[in-house]
Amino acid sequence: MPNREHVLALDIGGTKLAAGVMDRGGGLRSFVRTPTRVEEGPDAVVARLLALGREALTAAGHRPDGMAAVGIGCGGPLDPVTGRVLGPPGLPHWDDVPIVDLVTAAFGRPARLENDATAAALGEYRHGPWRDVRHMLYLTVSTGVGGGLILDGRLYRGAAGNGGEFGHVIVDWNGRLCGCGQRGCVEAYASGSAIARRAVEALAGDEPSSLRDVAGVTAEAVATHAAQGDPLARRIWDESTAALGRAVAVMINMVEPQLVVLGGGVTRAGDALLLPVRRAALGQAMRPAAAAARIELSALGDTVGVVGAAASAFLHLDEGANT
Template sequence: MTLGDHVLALDIGGTKLAAGVVGRTGDVRSFVRTPTKVEEGPETTVKRLLDLGRDALAEAGRTAGEVAAVGIGCGGPLDPVTGRVQGPPGLPGWDDVPIVDLVEAAYGRLAFLENDATAAVLGEYHYGRWGGVRHMLYLTVSTGVGGGAILDGRLYRGAAGNGGEFGHVIIDWNGRLCGCGQRGCIEAYASGTSIARRADEALAGGEASSLREAPVVTAETVSVHAGRGDPLARRLWDETTAALGRALAVMINVVEPQLVVLGGGVTRAGDALLLPVRRAALSQAMRPAGAAGRVELSVHGDTVGVVGAAASAFLHLDDSTGAST
C-alpha cells in the first residue's frame, strides 16, 4: 500500500456515518459505521465522524499520514469549493459547517467535499464494472433521495456544484411537503424517512395493520410487512415504487442514460424495490429512451458512500497533478 494508492473516505448521512480506507481500484480495505444521531448537533456529530475515521484507519492498519487524502461525501446543498455544508434537509443545524477545514485539521491531509450522490455516481462509473457505459444516472434512496450524473464519460456537477439533485424532481406540484420546502418532490414519497412517516400517519388515522406490532416503523419494516401481505404495508410500498418509477421515467426522458443505478438503505429490499421500479420507469419513458436504458442496483451495497467519496478524492488528486482518471 503506497501513499498515492489509498484514501480515507467519510460518508455523512442523515441516518448513519460511515468511514473506510479505499484503494484506487475501489477495493475497500476497511469499513466502519455508526448512527448519525442528528439530534446531537453538528459539533458533536463531526467529532464522532472524525473518531470513526480514525477507527477506519486503524482497521486498515494505517495512520492518517499513510493515505493520500480524505474524501468526504455529504448530502447537499453544499459548496465543494469552500468545503462547507449548507443546511441539508437531512442534517438539521448543519448550516455553513466548514467540514473540509475541520477534517484537514484533524488528520493533516488534504480533504475534498462532494455531494454524496454525485460522488457515488463517480464510484459506480469507475468501480461498478458496468462495461463501457458513457451516460449514467445514480440515485441514492435512503434517509433522503439524492442523485448524480455521468454524461458522455464526465462527471456532471452543475454551475454551483450540486447538479443532479434528482430527489427534488417534482412528481406532484400540489403534493406532500418536502424537507427542502417545496411540495411533491420524489424525496417526499420514496425516501426511507417518508415511507416511515406515511406509515405512521396511516396508523395514527386508525388503519388496521400488522405494522402496529413493530416497536419502530421504518422503510424496511414496511417492505417486510408488504412482502407478508399486509394490506396497508403493501399499499404504501406500491405507492413508493410507483412514485420512484415515475420520477425515473422523467429523468430518463431528459437525459437518455444507458444505465440508472439505485443505491442507499431502501434498496436493501432488493428485487421488491428494483423490479417494480424498473418496470414503471422503462415502460413510462419515451420509447427510444426507455429502450436504450436499464435500471440496476448498486454493486457496492452499504459501502457505496465511502467508495464514492474515495472516487471523488482520487479525481481531485489526479486533476491537481494532471493525471488521467
C-alpha cells in the same frame, strides 16, 4: 511521505456515518460505520465522524500522514469550493459547517468535499461491474433521495457543484411538503424517512395493520409487511415505488442514460423495489429513451458512499496533477 495510492474516505448520512481506507484500484482496506444521531447536533456528529475516520485508519494499518487525501461525501446543498455544508434537509442545523477545514485540521491531509450521491455515482461507475457504459444515472434512495450523473464517461457536477439533486424532481406539484420547502418532491414519498412517516400517519386511522405491532416503524418494516400481504403496508409501498418510478421516467427522458443504478438503504428490499420501479419508469419514459436504458441495483451496496468519496478524492488529486 503521503502514499498517493491510498485515501481516507468519510461518508456523512442522515442515518449513518461511514469511513474507510481505499486504494486507487477500488480495494477497501477497511470499512466502519456508526449511527449519525443527528439530534445531538453538528458538533457531536463531526466528533463522531473524526473518531470513525481514525478507527478506519487503525483497521487498515495506516496513519493519517500516509494518506494522499481525505474524501468527504455529504448530502447537499453544499459548497465544494469552500468545503462547507449548507443545510441539507437530512442534517438539521448543519447550516454552515466548514467540514473540510475541520477534517483537514484533524488529519493533516488535504480534504475534498463532494455531494454524496454525485460521489457515489463516480464510485459505482469506476468500481462497479458496468462495462461499456458511457452514460449512467445513479440514484440513492435512503434517508433522503439524491443522485449523480456520468455523461460521456465524465462526472457531471453542475454549475454550483450540486448537480444531481434528483430527490427534488416534482412528482405531484400540489403534493406533500418536502424537507427542502417545496411540495411534491419524490423525496417526500420514496425516501426511507418519508415511507416510514407516511406509514405512521396511516396508522393514526382505524385501518387494521400488522404494522401496529412494530415498535418504531421503518421503511424496511413497511417493505416486509407489504410482502407479507398487509393491505396498509402494501398501499404505502406501492405508492412509494410508483412515485419513484415516475421520477426515474422523468430523469430517463431528460438524460437518456444507458444505465440507471439504484442504491441506498431502501434498495435492500431488492426486487420488491427494483421490479415495480423498473416497470413504471420504462413504461412511462419516451420510447427511444426507455429502449436505450436498463435499471439495476447498486453493485457496491452499503459501501458505495465510502467508495464514492474515495473515488472523488482520487479524481480531485488527478485533476490537480494535470493542471
